[in-house]
Amino acid sequence: MEIFTKQLTSIDIERGLVLPNDSNLELLPPFHGARTIELSTMVVVQSAAGITTLPGGEPVTIHCSTRSGNLAFTRGWHDIARCAGLGSGDIVTFYQDVNEGAQYKMIVRSGG
Numbered sequence: 014m015e016i017f018t019k020q021l022t023s024i025d026i027e028r029g030l031v032l033p034n035d036s037n038l039e040l041l042p043p044f045h046g047a048r049t050i051e052l053s054t055m056v057v058v059q060s061a062a063g064i065t066t067l068p069g070g071e072p073v074t075i076h077c078s079t080r081s082g083n084l085a086f087t088r089g090w091h092d093i094a095r096c097a098g099l100g101s102g103d104i105v106t107f108y109q110d111v112n113e114g115a116q117y118k119m120i121v122r123s124g125g
Contacts, residue, residue: 014037014040014108014109015037015106015107015108016036016037016038016040016041016107016108016109016117017032017033017035017036017037017106017107018033018104018105018106018107019032019033019104019105020102020103020104020124021099021100021101021102021103021104021105021124022101023100023101025094025101026094026099026100026101028085029078029080029085029086029087029090029091030085030086030090030094030105031080031083031084031085032077032083032084032085032086036084038084040109041077041084044079048078048079049076049077049078049079049087050076050077051074051075051076051077052074052075052076052077052116052117053072053073053074053115053116053117054072054073054074054075054089054107054115054116054117054118054119055070055072055073055110055115055117055118055119056073056093056097056118056119056121057118057119057120057121058097058121058122059120059121059122059123060122060123061123067093067096067097072115073089073092073093074088074089075088075089075090075093075117075119076088076089076090093119093121097121099121102123102124103121103122103123103124104121104122104123104124105119105120105121106119106120106121107119108120
């Protein structure tokens with residue numbers, strides 16, 4: 014099930030992906046008072062060259078943290094953005110998708 018879709022900004026790339034206000038947060042695990050949760054995520058990159066997974070088809074751990082009253086992907090996200098060559102205008106869709114050893118799936122694609 015989809016949790017959110019977002020067109021990236023330069024701030025998302027540089028500081029961390031802030032989850033949109035309309036995200037389906039019920040699909041994320043509870044924080045139970047913690048400031049960060051870890052999300053085991055398969056990352057799929059769709060581009061003109063085809064579809065690939067990062068890194069090498071293994072799940073990536075993304076840290077979802079509270080920041081200034083919002084939730085943001087921090088540790089793990091920066092590596093994904095760098096490896097996938099993401100930029101402002103690209104689109105990220107994040108799903109709950111339990112398979113392949115991961116709990117979540119992220120699909121990134123060029124916005125242009």
